[in-house]
């Protein structure tokens with residue numbers, strides 16, 4: 215059975231001027247269809263990779279799947295439960311939020327610069343009330359730092375004391391802290407140098423095997439996508455134009471847009487993980 219199912223996900227953004235302004239200027243309502251009827255499913259422990267150029271709707275999908283943004287139409291099922299259902303009770307919603315975590319492109323933006331690393335990683339443990347005992351909390355934070363290749367001694371440092379790759383490791387440690395089953399990675403290595411990219415991608419793969427994590431992995435970069443994906447979905451203007459198992463899609467693309475993406479990505483296979 216599929217673990218994550220997106221059904222006909224659609225998101226409209228209302229870009230219209232306020233009603234009064236429209237009345238005066240005679241301008242029409244402007245509705246942007248950012249995501250248009252996108253369906254896919256992810257098996258437990260696998261990686262579904264979404265590729266598409268900037269503005270194609272990737273982050274909007276990520277936010278709907280993670281529960282941060284409500285779809286205009288369609289639904290997200292996690293392990294059979296509908297996330298956006300109005301009838302879902304508070305504790306089930308909390309439970310879902312704990313099971314799905316996100317890693318974003320820019321660790322500068324997603325890590326609070328005034329917090330020490332230990333507190334950043336501890337925050338989900340506290341907020342989901344996973345460990346009450348202080349000493350046990352510190353032990354867990356040290357364990358998480360170790361799991362992402364950082365040192366337990368880093369607990370008292372601030373984000374700016376780390377390199378870009380290390381900062382992304384902190385983000386990953388924080389994502390792991392709530393013991394999630396699903397991690398949504400939205401351009402997790404796009405801000406990193408190529409050599410560092412491979413290390414972070416490697417770490418994500420190792421963690422996936424160790425904890426049987428399910429990934430929704432998003433990137434505009436087909437070279438990155440090709441090292442991570444079990445299945446690849448190609449997104450264009452908010453629509454899924456092609457989907458196939460990774461090697462099949464890379465070898466035998468069907469849609470013209472996929473062919474174009476492939477021909478403009480000569481470095482596929484260059485990232486050794």
Ligand SMILES: Nc1ncnc2c1ncn2[C@@H]1O[C@H](COP(=O)(O)OP(=O)(O)O)[C@@H](O)[C@H]1O
Pocket residue numbers: 227228246248266267268269270271272273274275
């Ligand atoms: N909150 C928002 N309000 C209005 N438009 C938005 C909002 N978020 C995204 N968009 C628009 O939706 C489209 C898809 O954006 P996004 O999902 O961020 O694409 P991607 O992540 O693939 O670059 C873009 O045209 C973007 O400008």
Ligand SMILES: [Mg+2]
Pocket residue numbers: 272273274400
């Ligand atoms: Mg984006």
